[in-house]
Amino acid sequence: MSIQLRSRRGPIGVGWHAVALRRAIESLLGGSRASGGRADARAGRVAWIDVTRGAARGAVQDSDGELYRPQLDLTPYSAPDREAFLAVARAHPELPARMAAGEYPQLVEKELSAHEVSLLPRGPSELSHDCSCLDWPGPCRHVAALAYVLVEAVDEKPLTLLTLRGLRLEDLVAPAAGTSARSAPSPPHDATPAAPPPGAGDNTPSPEDPTGDSIGTGGSAGTADSTGGTVGNQGEDSGSVDGSAHPSPGFDPSRADPSLLAAVLGEHAAALIAAFYQQGSQDDEPPHPLR
Known part of the structure; x- marks a missing residue:
């Protein structure tokens, strides 16, 4: 053999x-x-x-x-090099799927060079x-x-x-400790009814409701959770009036078939990647507009 x-x-x-x-x-x-x-x-x-x-x-x-x-x-990697690599890698949430498919983007290496780090x-x-x-x-x-x-x-x-x-x-x-915006609890909404009763025009919520300002931004500035930026880029039209999102022509990990990765990574790792991206897709779905 x-x-x-x-x-x-x-x-x-x-x-x-x-x-x-x-x-x-x-x-x-x-x-x-x-x-x-x-x-x-x-x-x-x-x-x-x-x-x-x-x-x-x-x-x-x-x-x-x-x-x-x-x-x-x-x-x-030393500890500092490891953290530098993970910071760059998590800014590209599509990277695990691409590497599993046999690709290693040169863009990642270019960004690593700014930290004097290389995977090679x-x-x-x-x-x-x-x-x-x-x-x-x-x-x-x-x-x-x-x-x-x-x-x-x-x-x-x-x-x-x-x-x-x-x-x-x-x-x-895995999200960096203490930096994932997805793990933060949502602000309370009990001050505004989820759906006004028919005919109750006086209860129309204000368009300046502070609980809705950050939903359409695709992730707040300064967050270290790398999954926010890419999901926001793929869903630029996610703020439409009817709440629908048009499919992006680019790679969408949340729609990937886990069985395609299982042959390369094994069932456990493939399921982990699929669950991560599917959860991210659910978290990024804009709320139904108040009527």
């Missing part, structure tokens, strides 16, 4: 994030080791790969038939390696073969980068 690369010739990696990872790794490997590792990876010599926090491990069979255990390490290796200094073979100090061709398998894994599933950096998919959809 071995891993077969999809790439049979030329550079390995198609997506921009996979290409960036490959280039960072190749700057560590050097030309000859990169060439040997690429040949071993395409020959199916990598038996398996396991990605955990900060490390990718595997088994590579050498030409002599012996099995070696290479390891490639990527430094996990920023250079060879963030990478280290080890192997059970005697090719010291390396990196050996077994590490190189493992690296190319990792590049294709990241190309297909960018969530692998989250794992290496010490993050989980749930971290991207």
Whole structure:
């Protein structure tokens, strides 16, 4: 049993994030080791790969038939880098679904660069390696073969980068502590009847009712809950008189079929994402106008 690369010739990696990872790794490997590792990876010599926090491990069979255990390490986020990444990620509530679908938007990396943070290796200094073979100090061709398998894994599933950096998919959809506007209780409405009785024209509510001022704004300024801004952008016509919302032509996570994500993420994570966006959609629905 071995891993077969999809790439049979030329550079390995198609997506921009996979290409960036490959280039960072190749700057560590050097030309000859990169060439040997690429040949071993395409020959199916990598038996398996396991990605955990900060490390990718595997088994590579050498030409002599012996099995070696290479390891490639990527430094996990420090606490400040983790918070910077999550702040940017939560400003893009569509990011978990896009990453689950095999995309990692370059816009997110551009915004992270302002905080001097990257989900990808920023250079060879963030990478280290080890192997059970005697090719010291390396990196050996077994590490190189493992690296190319990792590049294709990241190309297909960018969530692998989250794992290496010490993050989980749930971290991207969980609201920051104390900053979620959705968790705040609604102001009391007992001073105004929900629906005036027929013929009671004297009880018409004032158009300057303070409880209605913030409903149509799509999220107040200064909130750290990243889900408000995007939902507001998708529903620019949500303040129509009849309370109806016209569908946005863009991606709408609240209408996504959880079964489409389950094959990539598993049922638990897919259900978590679906519940998060569906709840957000319900919270953002404008109230029925008073008549």
